[in-house]
Amino acid sequence: MKLSLVVWLCLSAFLWAATTGESRGESREKTRPDTLIFTNVSVVSTRNGGIEPNVTVVIKGGRIAGMAKVGFVDEGRNVHIINAHGKFMIPGLWDMHVHSAFVSPAWDERVIYPLYIANGVTGVRDMGGDFAVLERRRSRIDSRELLGPHLILAGPFLAGGKSDAQTIAVNTPEEARRAVDTVKNQGADFVKILSNVPRDSYFAIAGEAEKQNISFVGHVPYSVSAREAAAAGQKSIEHLTGILLACSSQEEQLRSQELAALANHDGAAYLRLGSQVLSTYDPARARALFLQMAQSNTWQVPTLVWTQANSRIDDPNLQDDPRLKYVPASVRREWDPAKLRKKVSAEELAALKAEAARHLELVKAMHTAGVPFMAGTDGPDPYVFPGFSLPDELEWLVKSGFTPLQALQAATFNPALFLTKSDTYGVAEIGRVADLVLLDANPLQDIGNTRKIFAVVLGGKYYSREALDKMLEAVEKLAAQ
Numbered sequence: 199m200k201l202s203l204v205v206w207l208c209l210s211a212f213l214w215a216a217t218t219g220e221s222r223g224e225s226r227e228k229t230r231p232d233t234l235i236f237t238n239v240s241v242v243s244t245r246n247g248g249i250e251p252n253v254t255v256v257i258k259g260g261r262i263a264g265m266a267k268v269g270f271v272d273e274g275r276n277v278h279i280i281n282a283h284g285k286f287m288i289p290g291l292w293d294m295h296v297h298s299a300f301v302s303p304a305w306d307e308r309v310i311y312p313l314y315i316a317n318g319v320t321g322v323r324d325m326g327g328d329f330a331v332l333e334r335r336r337s338r339i340d341s342r343e344l345l346g347p348h349l350i351l352a353g354p355f356l357a358g359g360k361s362d363a364q365t366i367a368v369n370t371p372e373e374a375r376r377a378v379d380t381v382k383n384q385g386a387d388f389v390k391i392l393s394n395v396p397r398d399s400y401f402a403i404a405g406e407a408e409k410q411n412i413s414f415v416g417h418v419p420y421s422v423s424a425r426e427a428a429a430a431g432q433k434s435i436e437h438l439t440g441i442l443l444a445c446s447s448q449e450e451q452l453r454s455q456e457l458a459a460l461a462n463h464d465g466a467a468y469l470r471l472g473s474q475v476l477s478t479y480d481p482a483r484a485r486a487l488f489l490q491m492a493q494s495n496t497w498q499v500p501t502l503v504w505t506q507a508n509s510r511i512d513d514p515n516l517q518d519d520p521r522l523k524y525v526p527a528s529v530r531r532e533w534d535p536a537k538l539r540k541k542v543s544a545e546e547l548a549a550l551k552a553e554a555a556r557h558l559e560l561v562k563a564m565h566t567a568g569v570p571f572m573a574g575t576d577g578p579d580p581y582v583f584p585g586f587s588l589p590d591e592l593e594w595l596v597k598s599g600f601t602p603l604q605a606l607q608a609a610t611f612n613p614a615l616f617l618t619k620s621d622t623y624g625v626a627e628i629g630r631v632a633d634l635v636l637l638d639a640n641p642l643q644d645i646g647n648t649r650k651i652f653a654v655v656l657g658g659k660y661y662s663r664e665a666l667d668k669m670l671e672a673v674e675k676l677a678a679q
């Protein structure tokens with residue numbers, strides 16, 4: 199291929215012509231340009247918050263091939279150039295806690311996955327569901343048969359009780375070891391643990407996971423202290439499970455009472471214990487735990503947006519949310535606030551509110567102590583809108599004391615680090631997969647600017663604002679059925 203040095207100023211007429219060509223839309227699919235070029239863009243570093251203005255970014259073969267103020271550009275017709283003057287480029291966002299094939303079959307793959315892309319979420323960690331379904335979807339996304347984000351799969355849930363399509367029962371250490379073996383052989387990226395895993399099964403999982411060289415993540419089970427989970431090598435803790443209890447001056451006593459309340463299905467006792475956990479918070483004990491977690495690199499995915507949504511089902515404005523039109527009609531009926539309120543007592547809702555408020559403070563204390571964090575949402579649970587909820591989570595992180603850069607890192611740099619894929623994702627730099635989001639405003643000034651999406655690039659493929667709007671319209675139509 200012939201290369202020529204281009205002086206950017208002379209390019210402007212050509213740039214304009216090439217940019218307007220985008221509106222041809224679908225026909226472009228067949229004649230996909232070899233090279234995509236952004237000019238005049240401000241590139242946001244998710245390493246250190248630096249912003250480099252007026253950069254030219256060259257994308258070839260789905261990767262970022264070049265970034266410079268002035269540079270070499272291929273000559274030829276298969277070049278698509280976008281003047282991104284005034285736009286801010288960030289790497290694609292990751293939602294590190296979703297259930298894309300679990301909550302309801304109405305969340306069709308053509309409904310849920312485009313919602314991520316339209317919101318700049320180019321990767322998700324699926325935290326449990328029918329592995330066969332998820333795996334099929336992943337291979338169709340990878341071959342570009344299906345539009346969707348990169349999928350990292352935790353596979354089926356490991357839980358106490360009975361096995362089903364989405365769950366492997368681990369009631370004994372023997373079952374637990376076999377389950378880890380199964381999950382590993384299926385090709386999952388992680389082993390996912392739920393809250394009711396028995397204590398001896400939990401440690402059997404930890405041991406077998408280490409032997410099989412696969413990480414285990416998920417809830418801290420009721421039967422285990424968060425302190426023990428960190429020491430056992432649990433790689434991520436979801437929803438801050440077990441943390442407040444481990445910060446209580448009466449941890450052991452409250453844990454045995456909690457296990458008894460659960461065994462006896464005594465909801466009232468369980469609720470009382472929740473408030474006792476909050477009132478016996480011991481700052482010195484908490485500090486020691488957080489330092490331990492910072493040292494053991496125990497990642498937290500607090501899913502604040504989910505905790506907040508659960509505690510706000512009495513919000514009178516819920517049904518006015520314009521994003522409801524992207525929720526499948528049958529699911530929307532399940533999200534009826536009156537219906538949701540019937541599932542929890544007034545006391546339970548009050549407890550959820552207290553806990554949600556406490557979680558914001560907890561994240562702040564843990565973050566200050568150096569515990570690593572990632573952004574995750576637990577969508578599509580009620581009012582946790584797939585895709586849209588990721589910027590919501592980033593805003594909650596900022597409310598918990600993160601700087602906008604730290605919040606942005608929780609959805610870019612940190613997931614890449616966690617997945618040991620820093621050479622592929624998480625930064626907008628040469629050599630990385632071209633998953634990019636172009637924003638109309640600076641996300642480091644206001645993290646809410648991550649909602650102001652001008653364009654998304656997924657594996658080198660360009661989606662203009664117009665294309666993203668069409669994507670959303672298509673979802674809206676499907677969701678209405």
Ligand SMILES: [Zn+2]
Pocket residue numbers: 295296297325576
């Ligand atoms: Zn979950």
